Amino acid sequence: MQKIIEKKELNNFVKSLMKNYEVIAPVKRKIARFEILKNPEDMYLDEITLVPLKQFFLPENETLFDFKNNKIKKNKTEGRKRIVFGLRKCDLNALLVLDRVMSYPEYIKKRQNTILVGLYCEKPDEFCFCNSMELEEHYDLFFYASGDKYYISIGSKKGALLVRNLDNADKEVKKEIKNFKKLENKNIEKDYSNKKWDEDVEKCLSCSACTVFCPTCNCFDIQDVKELSENSGKRIKTQSSCQLKSFSEVAGGKIFRESRASRFKHFVYHKIVFYNKRFNKYMCVGCGRCLRACPTRIDWVETINSIKSKKGDKK
Amino acid sequence: MTYEPSEAKIISVKKYAEDVKLFKVKTKINPLPGQFFQLSILGIGECPLASCSYNKKYADVLVKNSGSVTNTLFNLKKGDGVFIRGPYGRGYNFKEIEGKNLVLAAGGTGIAPVASLIDYIEQNRKNFGEIKILFGFKDESFILLGDRIERWKKKFDFTLCLDKYAGKLKYEVGLLPDILKKKKINSENTCGVLCGPEIMMKSATAKLNSVGIKNDKIYWNMERRMECAAGSCGRCLIQDLYTCKDGPVFRYDIIKEKLENESAK
Structure with missing residues (x-):
């Protein structure tokens, strides 16, 4: 009740x-x-x-x-x-x-x-x-x-x-949320190389605003911070972003997601495909913060909607 | 999972090349061949490394001086303390590779996890068929684990490849995949185990494919910057796979397309 x-x-x-x-x-x-x-x-x-x-x-x-x-x-x-x-x-x-x-x-x-x-x-x-x-x-x-x-x-x-x-309460009040926007297709695994992504990639500045404002983006680094004068310090966990080149760098300088395209798509695919393969849930919660925060107004939801998948929606 | 490491003492240090040393570290974490651990120095940071030995008493850490942690580690001596947490990840899948002939090919410090596997094979020799090993190094001054290589030469079909070498007879000269191409490989019931730069593993894979060893019989040991080692930080993701949890040893058929997607322009 x-x-x-x-x-x-x-x-x-x-x-x-x-x-x-x-x-x-x-x-x-x-x-x-x-x-x-x-x-x-x-x-x-x-x-x-x-x-x-x-x-x-x-x-x-x-x-x-x-x-x-x-x-x-x-x-x-x-x-x-x-x-x-x-x-x-x-x-x-x-x-x-x-x-x-x-x-x-x-x-x-x-x-x-x-x-x-x-x-x-x-x-x-x-x-x-x-x-x-x-x-x-x-x-x-x-x-x-x-x-x-x-x-x-x-x-x-x-x-x-x-x-x-x-x-x-004397009665029960429950309401469904009304959306104007819709993600029409989540079955995009085979569309990784689709040309439809090119325009978004072209607009992307790799600024990482999408990952900063996303409520589920959680990537981090572990770093040591040392006091200069003493033999002491702390090990910290510090927020990072897959949109930064250095994020996929290993010792010796090799960067595994070198291109802007691969970093931008990593964000979208992690939200819709990669996380889902592991947990059978979407990492994206549809809050739209990445779209609101994007300085070049990339709308990856509409890009996905424009990719017509023959097999239809996954679920 | 906590990210807090435990202290471990360095038992011995041995220099193998200008920028490569072997640190024997007393620890009971006992990683399986191919697994890794986080080695850290307080005040500098952590780095993911694999042991090149398989035993319950210590970890053999073969380190190339290539970053801030390894640079500081290089100044440490016998008796100094480091910090370790682990072991993490999936090493070599014994269910899949035991009972098989193996072609092991590795280059530079990439020999570390493969050397641990060779240790395991020596201890369980009857579980494996024919073993063919190829190790590649830049030149004679970069040969790592030379003492153990001498022992393995007596036990296995072992080829030492040097990119550059003026002399004759002692070594095969050329890039490891090119030398692999000249080898006669029996593809029946055979698995390939590779560790080194991706470009090296790629051409070695092409050679193994050409003699009939399919991608689902070839294992790649992946290098990524694992930070948390718990599938949380996202640093080591290869698309949907965490190198720290699903790897670092992957069957090539599973990661081939994912690697191609990530490296696309």
Whole structure:
């Protein structure tokens, strides 16, 4: 059964959560992004954030351990309890995508300590195509707006505890997201060398904006950072991108994805084909952030749509 | 999976060439032939390497000085500590190669995983058929594991190829794939095991194909920059395959098209 809350009571509800949890929610600065809330009034729920949530699970730089005098000092992973409020269906599914590949303790701890509260997407824009990506229902709580109320679906015990004091709903409100855009074909494995890609490759600057804004892009390097004056330092995990030439470089200087074409296609194929072969799920969640962030307005979704596959859709 | 390594002591260091040394490192990680581990120096970083021996007591790390970690490693001596985590990945698939004749061809420091396999073959000789080994080096001053090669020469059909050599008789002179072309190879029930630069493995594969050894009987040992070794960081992806988990030893029929796609202009 769903719970209900008056829309005007939402800020008070969030405020009450902030007593016991660190609450992360979308805010609007120059662009919409997730931040640790200081005031519930800062929340901005009208549009999808351009910056994805991933930095709160995969920080740009993250210490794996410290060392001094050639001895490792174990890094204590912080166990702060967190709630993320206002996640779209695409954002929630992006975490499922990461869960299948991220296995190091710092990530797992952050996931376990975080309660996920979703919000129905009222206004998908021209870049959204989440309905094409076979997304799952995955949340602790999920809010549907209807009239002057939110109807709240409960997805876990942790979620149920947060809303135990709210009234039960008299009816059930569930809505399907409306998309304007569609990815019509995912069976593109044999189209890797298709000429249709050439125009996108020509426009690509290898700037890596698509991978920075993608909520499921997680590629990283492991590096040592040394204190200059002392015999100490730390080993860090630092975000990287397959669009950078150096990403496929090995000792001696050989680069395995030398061409811009091979790097651009690696991004698209990883999202639609490569990850799917391993996990039978798509790595792309259809949020459209790569399309919004692209400085040369590459629309690989339309490129795929223009590739007519004889065999039709895979699934 | 944690990325935290354990300390391991260097037992001995031996110099084989101007830029190649063999570090014997005490560790119980016992990688299978073809598997790899991450060797690191705190403050410098990690690099993926394979042992060139197969045993439970130590790893033999044959290192070419070609990056920041190996450069620092070159200054270390007996008794110094390094850090190791592993073993990782899939090495040689014994289900597929035992009971077969093998052609082993490797060049430069690429001989390391193949040397570990030869160790295994020596310890389990009856599990294998005819063994033909070809090792290629630039010139006489770059011959690696010379002491063990002398031993293998007595046990196996062993050919040492040098790209350049002024003398006669002692070695075969020329690029390894060209020398492989001159060899008589029995293709029946035979597998090829290759490790070296991709261009070398490609022409060696062409030769093996020409005598009737198909791509699903040929194994390539791939070099990629494995960072996490857990299938997370994405650095070693060959399209959908992680070199760190699915490899580094791959059957060539499985990766051929993927490699061609990635290297396309």
